[in-house]
Amino acid sequence: MLYTFHHGKNRGTSTYFKGLDSHFTWRLGEVTLWTGYNSEGKSKFLKQLLLLKSFNENWRHAMFSPEDLPIEDIYDDFIHSLIGKNIDKAYSNVMDESEYRAGYEFIRDKVSSLIH
Numbered sequence: 638m639l640y641t642f643h644h645g646k647n648r649g650t651s652t653y654f655k656g657l658d659s660h661f662t663w664r665l666g667e668v669t670l671w672t673g674y675n676s677e678g679k680s681k682f683l684k685q686l687l688l689l690k691s692f693n694e695n696w697r698h699a700m701f702s703p704e705d706l707p708i709e710d711i712y713d714d715f716i717h718s719l720i721g722k723n724i725d726k727a728y729s730n731v732m733d734e735s736e737y738r739a740g741y742e743f744i745r746d747k748v749s750s751l752i753h
Contacts (some may be wrong), residue, residue, distance in 0.1 A: 653689045663690065680705060681714065688718050691747040699749045715748060716740035 649662030663669075671679050680702050690696040705711045713724050720740045722732035732740070 650690075650694070652686055653693065654686075675704070684711075684714050685718055687748065688715060691743075692719070697747050697749070712741070712744055712748070715744045719743060 647664055648658075649664035651658050652661060652663065671683055673679050683700075687696075687698045687700070691698065700711065702711055705714070716732075716737060717724055720732050720736050722730050722736065724732065724737065
């Protein structure tokens with residue numbers, strides 16, 4: 638405790654959102670639990686934060702998101718965010734198969750779902 642008193646708290650690494658970093662940073666070795674009401678955007682926002690850490694710092698993650706079933710939905714959300722195009726053919730700006738495969742390969746290496 639004296640070491641922390643003299644040297645300050647470990648702030649962790651950036652979220653890549655400067656406004657958020659003054660309230661929350663990633664610290665290695667910690668488990669981060671997000672909770673709240675349904676449909677408030679927690680999972681989407683968390684996926685964006687995880688994707689930024691994976692892309693910029695080569696981090697790997699495990700995620701438990703039981704509302705995102707079937708399991709493919711978790712990965713499709715990550716791929717959609719990474720590629721920046723839609724997966725659902727009902728929308729415009731749909732990614733092609735090579736873009737989807739590239740996104741899948743990246744996400745498969747970075748994210749493990751705790752639901753199977």
